[in-house]
Amino acid sequence: MSEERVIYTELKSAHSRQQDKRRPMFKRRGFPWHIVALTLGFLCLFLLLAITGLGYMFFHRCSGEIRQDMKAPEDKNASLAEVEDHLILLPTTAWNEEDDTFQGKWYCRGKSCYHFSKEEKTWERSMVSCQDLQSSLLKIETKEEQVLIQSKIKYNHWIG
Structure with missing residues (x-):
C-alpha cells in the first residue's frame, strides 16, 4: 500500500494582503441620518397638524362671530341709537x-x-x-x- 500524504497549504497572495489592510476587521458605521430624517419628518407632521388645527379653530370662531352678528341687528341698532343720543x-x-x-x-x-x-x-x-x-x-x-x-x-x- 502506498501511503499518501496530505499536505495542507494556505495560499495568500500579495493582492489580498493589501485589500485586508484597507478593509478594517469590522464595518465602520456612518452618521445615523435615517434617525435625523425620521425625527424631522415627525416634526413636520406635527407642525402641519398644529397649523391645520389652529386654522380650523380660527375660521370656526370667525364664522361663529359672523353668524352672531347676523342674528341680532336689532340689538345693535338699539345700542347705536343710545350711543347716537350721547354723542x-x-x-x-x-x-x-x-x-x-x-x-x-x-x-x-x-x-x-x-x-x-x-x-x-x-x-x-x-x-x-x-x-x-x-x-x-x-x-x-x-x-x-x-x-x-x-x-x-x-x-x-x-x-x-
Whole structure:
C-alpha cells in the first residue's frame, strides 16, 4: 500500500494582503441620518397638524362671530341709537360761516351748532340735557336765526 500524504497549504497572495489592510476587521458605521430624517419628518407632521388645527379653530370662531352678528341687528341698532343720543359734536373754528352741515341730531351753521331732540321734556330737564351736552338752551336773537331754526324743525316741537 502506498501511503499518501496530505499536505495542507494556505495560499495568500500579495493582492489580498493589501485589500485586508484597507478593509478594517469590522464595518465602520456612518452618521445615523435615517434617525435625523425620521425625527424631522415627525416634526413636520406635527407642525402641519398644529397649523391645520389652529386654522380650523380660527375660521370656526370667525364664522361663529359672523353668524352672531347676523342674528341680532336689532340689538345693535338699539345700542347705536343710545350711543347716537350721547354723542357730542362740538363746533370748530375750521367751519366756514357759510358752511351748512347736518350731523345726526346736530345742525351746524357758521360758528353755531344746534341740537334737535325728539323727546318731550320739561324746561328744567331740557336745561339739564343741554348741560350734559356742554351747551345751553337756544335764545333766538334775529329773524334770520328764527327762520333757519323753523326750516330745520318740521317734525320736531318747540315752545318759543
